[in-house]
Amino acid sequence: MGKQITTSLGNKTRFRQLVDSFGLPRIIITGFLLLLFISAPIVGADFATQLTNTINRFSWNAVLVLAMVPMIHSGCGLNFGLPLGIVSGLLGATLSIELGFTGAMSFVMAIVISTPFALLFGGGYGWLLNKIKGGEMMIATYVGFSAVSFMCMMWLLLPYHSPTMVWGFAGTGLRTVISLEGFYDQLLANFLKIDLSSIGINLVIPTGSLLVFALLALAMWAFLHTKTGTAMTAVGSNPAFAKAAGINVDKMRLISVIMSTWLGAVGILIYEQGFGFIQLYMGPFWMALPAVSAILIGGASVNKASIPNVIIGTFLFQGIVTMTPTVMNSAFHMDMSEVIRVIVSQGMILYALTRKTEGGR
Amino acid sequence: MNNLLNKKVSVLDLIRNNSVPLMFILICAIFIPLSGFSGSYLLNEIMTRLGRNAFLILSLLIPIMAGMGLNFGMTLGAMAGEIGLILVADWQIWGIPGLILAAIISIPISILLGLMCGKLLNRAKGREMITSYIISFFVNGLYQLVVLYMMGPIIPIAHNTLKLPRGYGIRNTVSLLPMRQSIDNALAIYVGGVKIPVLTLIIIALACLFIIWFRKTKLGQDMRAVGQDMEVARDAGINVERTRIISMVISTVFAGFGMIIYLQNLGNFPTYSAHTNVGMFCIAALLVGGASVEKASIGNVFLGVILFHTMFIVAPSAGTKIAGDSMIGEYFRVFVSYAVITVALVMYEAKKRKSQSLMGQMLAQAQKDEEGKAE
Numbered sequence: 114m115g116k117q118i119t120t121s122l123g124n125k126t127r128f129r130q131l132v133d134s135f136g137l138p139r140i141i142i143t144g145f146l147l148l149l150f151i152s153a154p155i156v157g158a159d160f161a162t163q164l165t166n167t168i169n170r171f172s173w174n175a176v177l178v179l180a181m182v183p184m185i186h187s188g189c190g191l192n193f194g195l196p197l198g199i200v201s202g203l204l205g206a207t208l209s210i211e212l213g214f215t216g217a218m219s220f221v222m223a224i225v226i227s228t229p230f231a232l233l234f235g236g237g238y239g240w241l242l243n244k245i246k247g248g249e250m251m252i253a254t255y256v257g258f259s260a261v262s263f264m265c266m267m268w269l270l271l272p273y274h275s276p277t278m279v280w281g282f283a284g285t286g287l288r289t290v291i292s293l294e295g296f297y298d299q300l301l302a303n304f305l306k307i308d309l310s311s312i313g314i315n316l317v318i319p320t321g322s323l324l325v326f327a328l329l330a331l332a333m334w335a336f337l338h339t340k341t342g343t344a345m346t347a348v349g350s351n352p353a354f355a356k357a358a359g360i361n362v363d364k365m366r367l368i369s370v371i372m373s374t375w376l377g378a379v380g381i382l383i384y385e386q387g388f389g390f391i392q393l394y395m396g397p398f399w400m401a402l403p404a405v406s407a408i409l410i411g412g413a414s415v416n417k418a419s420i421p422n423v424i425i426g427t428f429l430f431q432g433i434v435t436m437t438p439t440v441m442n443s444a445f446h447m448d449m450s451e452v453i454r455v456i457v458s459q460g461m462i463l464y465a466l467t468r469k470t471e472g473g474r
Numbered sequence: 475m476n477n478l479l480n481k482k483v484s485v486l487d488l489i490r491n492n493s494v495p496l497m498f499i500l501i502c503a504i505f506i507p508l509s510g511f512s513g514s515y516l517l518n519e520i521m522t523r524l525g526r527n528a529f530l531i532l533s534l535l536i537p538i539m540a541g542m543g544l545n546f547g548m549t550l551g552a553m554a555g556e557i558g559l560i561l562v563a564d565w566q567i568w569g570i571p572g573l574i575l576a577a578i579i580s581i582p583i584s585i586l587l588g589l590m591c592g593k594l595l596n597r598a599k600g601r602e603m604i605t606s607y608i609i610s611f612f613v614n615g616l617y618q619l620v621v622l623y624m625m626g627p628i629i630p631i632a633h634n635t636l637k638l639p640r641g642y643g644i645r646n647t648v649s650l651l652p653m654r655q656s657i658d659n660a661l662a663i664y665v666g667g668v669k670i671p672v673l674t675l676i677i678i679a680l681a682c683l684f685i686i687w688f689r690k691t692k693l694g695q696d697m698r699a700v701g702q703d704m705e706v707a708r709d710a711g712i713n714v715e716r717t718r719i720i721s722m723v724i725s726t727v728f729a730g731f732g733m734i735i736y737l738q739n740l741g742n743f744p745t746y747s748a749h750t751n752v753g754m755f756c757i758a759a760l761l762v763g764g765a766s767v768e769k770a771s772i773g774n775v776f777l778g779v780i781l782f783h784t785m786f787i788v789a790p791s792a793g794t795k796i797a798g799d800s801m802i803g804e805y806f807r808v809f810v811s812y813a814v815i816t817v818a819l820v821m822y823e824a825k826k827r828k829s830q831s832l833m834g835q836m837l838a839q840a841q842k843d844e845e846g847k848a849e
Contacts, residue, residue, distance in 0.1 A: 193604070245823035250604040252823065255816040262809035266802055286799070402611070449623065455615035463612050466605045467597035 138464050142410055142457060146429055149436040156443040161309075161316040163436055170431040172302065172322035173387035174407065177400065178427045179326070180376035181408045182333055185418040186342075187369035188349035189242055191409075191462075194253035195401035197238055197260045198377020201230035206382060206391050207287065210296060211275045220297035220386060227378040234260070235374030239367035254401070261398050268393050291391040297382075298389045301325055322387060329376070330420050336372075345369055349416055406430060406458035409465045433457060494814060495764045498781040501810075502788070508795045509788035514667045516787065523783040524776070525658060525674040526739040530732030531756045531775045532681050533725050538770045539689070540721035541701030543822075544757045544815075547591045547606035547722070551729025552749035553617045554583035558730070559737060560621065560648055560745070564631050568652040570660065573738055580730035587613060588726030592719030599704070603767075603819075610753060621745060644745050654741030674735065681728070682772050688724075697721055701768070758782060758811040767822035785810065 154160050177195065184192045205227025214222045238256060242249050269286040273279055278291050292298075304321025336342045347355040348365040356362050381400075385391050408418055411426020437450035489496060506516070530548070537545040558576035567575055591609050598605040625631050626642025638645055658671035688694045699707040700717050708714050733752065737743045760770060762785075763778020786807050793803020 241820065244827070245820055246827065247600070248819065248823035248826070250601060251607070252816065252819045254604065254607065255812055255819060258812040259809065259816050262805060262812050265805040266809060269799060269802055269805070270797065449619075452615055452618045452622065455618065456612065459608055459612035459615060462608045463594065463605065466601060466608060467594050 136412070136464070138461055139410060139412060142429055142433070142461070145457075146432045146436070149433070149440050152444065153436065153440050156440055158439045158443055159315055161314050163439065165315060165317050166435040167428065167432045168318060168323075169302075169387065170435055171427050172319045172326065173384045174380075174404070174431060175326040175423065175427045176329055176376060176380035176383050177404045178380075178407045178411075178423050179330060179333060179420075180373050180380050181404060181413070182337075182418050182420070182423060183345070183369040183372040183376070185408075185413060185416060186337065186349045187345045187366045188352060188416055189366055189369060189373075190250045190253070190415055191405045191465075192253060192373050192377075193250055193401050193405065194238060194257040194260075195373075195377045195404055196257035196397045197234050198231060198374040199381040199397040199400055200260050200264050201234050201374065202227045202378035202381035203264070203391065203393060203397065204230050205378060206385060207273065207278060207291070207393075210278060210291075211273055213275075215296055217297065217300055220300050220382065223297070223382050224379060227382065228375065231375040231378040232371055235371035236367065238374060239370030242370055243363045243366055257401055258398070261395065265394050287393055289392070289394050289396070291393070293385060293389050293391060297386045300386050301383065302387055319387070322383060325383065329379070330423065334420050341365075341368065402462070403430065403434075403458060406461045409461045410457075413465075414468065415465055430458070492764050494762055494817065495777060495781060498762050498785060502781060502784045505785065505788040505792040508792040510791065510795075511788065516784070517668045519787050520780055520783060521668055521670060522658075522739065523787075524779050525671045525678070526736050527732075527756065527759065527779050527783070528678045528775060529681055529735045530729060530752065531760050531779060532678070532685065532772070533728030533732050534756060534760055535685055535770050535772070535775070536688070536697070536721050536728070537725045538765070538768065539694070539701055540697040540718055541704070541768065542595060542606075542718060542721060543603045543767045544760075545606055545722070545725050546603060546753050546757070547595075547609050547613075548725060548729040548756065549610035549749050549753045550587040550591055550613050551580075551584045551726040551731075552733040552752050553613060554580040554587060554726070555730040555733030555737070556648075556743065556745070556748060557583055557617075557621070559650060559734060559743075560625070560636070560644055561629075563648055563650060564633055564636055566633070566652075569656045570653075572653050573657060573734055576734050577731055580734065581727055584727040584730040585723055588723035589719060591726065592722035595722065596715050596718055614750065617749075618746060646745055647742055648745050649742045650737060651741055653738055655739055657735065657738055674739075677735065681731075685772065693717070693720065754811060754815070755782075758814050761814050761818040766818060782811075 150160070150163070153163050177199075180195060180198060181192050184190065202223075205223040205225070208226045209219045209223040212222070212226075238253075241256065242253070245252055271287075273285070273287055277295075278287050280286050280288055299319075301321035301324075302319035305324070307316075307318040307320055309316040337346065344355070344360045345365045345368065347358065348360060348362050352362055355365075381397070407426040407430035408422055409426065410429050411422035411424070413419070413422040413426065434450075434454055437453050438448055441449055441453075530552075533548055533551065534545055537543070555576065558579035561579055562572045562576040565575075591606060594609060595602045595605055620629070622643040625644050626637055631637055631642075631644070636644055636648065655671075657674050657677070658669075661672040661676075663670050663672060689698070696707070696712045696717050697720075699710065699712055700714050704714050707717075733749070736752070737748065759778040759782040760774060761778070762782040763774035763776070765771070765774040765778070789807040789810075790800045790803035793806055794800045796802070
């Protein structure tokens with residue numbers, strides 16, 4: 114009798130351990146995605162097409178999710194101010210086209226031009242966040258919103274003239290959506306592209322985009338293992354200890370914010386090359402939330418994140434985003450995907466914010 | 475001489491403490507002549523918007539008192555109010571009885587959502603605002619689940635004018651035409667072409683009186699104590715968690731009523747987006763009125779509504795005059811709303827840090843003195 118109780122207790126604790134280390138919502142989400150993948154062929158959706166869509170969307174979004182990592186490491190919390198980085202990327206993208214670059218060159222120049230903007234905006238943003246330690250996330254959200262709505266005015270007022278970008282009838286003011294055809298549409302995705310449709314499998318892998326992400330992720334991993342990187346992690350996990358160890362806390366945080374902003378800028382350019390369009394005005398407004406929930410789904414918390422978190426999280430999140438509509442539609446003739454996406458992603462952020470163990474920062 | 479200097483300092487302080495309202499008075503002073511609107515038109519519009527928005531903004535005051543910051547979760551109450559209105563519209567109970575019934579229906583939903591919000595915020599002390607902000611998105615998902623999928627099969631909806639053609643879910647717009655402005659018109663009087671919705675104003679005044687009375691009750695005092703310092707309040711025997719939850723529940727119920735008043739003025743509402751921006755505009759208006767994250771009065775509410783909405787009315791046409799494009803004005807007012815909230819949040823956090831470091835310095839000084847005495 115007594116033995117029975119202990120074994121059942123032992124089982125329970127083991128289950129608890131698994132739940133604690135992985136997190137119940139994460140288990141549910143992974144299970145849900147597995148269910149979607151299993152049920153996809155049953156309801157008549159082509160598995161390879163689904164996988165292609167998921168990988169494709171992964172390649173668009175992964176860098177934006179990677180942009181979360183430095184700020185989480187330095188203790189600045191989740192970067193809800195990602196739109197600021199995106200805005201610098203958009204400035205680079207539009208200026209590169211305005212200056213007359215085309216093809217692959219326009220992509221390179223977009224990154225080059227957006228870099229000073231990202232450094233400048235990121236610097237200001239980091240300076241601000243150093244002034245208000247402890248309240249970063251709310252202010253980050255509103256810095257992002259203010260930046261996007263300010264740029265809404267600028268897109269109309271700045272003297273852009275390139276006929277591919279401005280409104281045809283007025284001759285001034287940028288369009289809401291700009292096609293990238295002839296510029297860098299699918300530039301990375303087509304590099305070393307693996308296309309199995311010739312042998313009857315609808316699987317296309319955008320190797321170039323994945324390689325660029327791998328390169329950036331590797332660089333991030335290497336950076337986090339340099340002296341500066343470890344100092345940054347120290348600042349995030351225990352600022353008082355880091356200060357005592359002679360680390361300049363404010364400088365580390367500033368570097369992390371600038372890195373995050375620059376990755377946001379590069380991330381949106383990679384997103385654009387996959388998507389094929391530049392979205393201006395209110396386009397970047399809600400882009401922080403999917404990235405935030407993706408990294409949280411991947412296993413990150415408000416003050417801890419790693420590269421595997423980014424990869425797993427982006428795959429799970431984008432998997433759910435792409436799979437739910439098709440599977441749901443063919444199974445129930447009812448498109449609940451939008452509602453499920455909102456509940457899953459916001460629920461995940463909420464879960465991370467209300468976890469007691471990590472709340473005491 | 476000394477007196478004069480003091481006075482100068484106090485004037486400077488006055489400007490510094492009220493920089494946001496002063497900035498808005500300046501913006502309005504520039505924009506009103508540019509927009510070219512007549513005085514009576516402007517007054518009429520401001521009166522309408524005062525009646526429409528004041529109650530909603532009042533719902534923000536109690537969580538601020540309890541030290542929980544700006545309640546971005548007021549959207550929850552707004553959704554509860556909308557569900558009440560949808561049901562009432564389906565039962566075709568119009569006019570003031572319909573609105574009262576909608577308010578009654580909204581109460582249990584608001585209480586439930588408020589409890590949930592309060593419980594979650596208790597788990598996220600120190601970051602209530604970002605959490606309540608995410609809660610509003612999360613509950614928006616639940617709202618869509620209920621209104622888009624459950625209304626019809628689970629919650630009976632009789633009239634096809636409300637339902638989507640597919641047979642379940644509510645259409646994108648819910649018309650409240652038969653009860654449009656029924657509160658506003660009930661006792662309206664006209665003064666020089668300006669319509670004054672007396673009944674709405676009486677309801678708003680009652681809400682103000684409730685808040686003034688509530689501040690003086692035991693619970694209100696407890697709430698202020700919790701807002702000042704949670705630990706001290708706990709030592710004084712106050713149930714901090716319970717007090718915070720109650721403040722959220724009251725705020726949510728108020729927001730539900732406020733949304734019903736807001737929507738009866740408009741006469742119809744977009745089912746899935748009416749509540750999304752309500753929180754943001756109400757918070758911006760309150761801050762424009764001179765409130766901060768930790769301190770807000772009823773006066774701030776009214777000054778805020780008047781200044782913020784004057785800017786809102788005149789910005790598009792003023793933008794057309796300045797830049798030749800009405801969209802500039804539209805974007806400008808959105809930008810200003812966000813910028814005001816950003817500035818207020820930054821000032822609040824900076825002040826909090828400053829007082830913390832000041833306290834640290836005082837503690838260090840005290841320790842030094844102690845050591846000096848020991849020697």
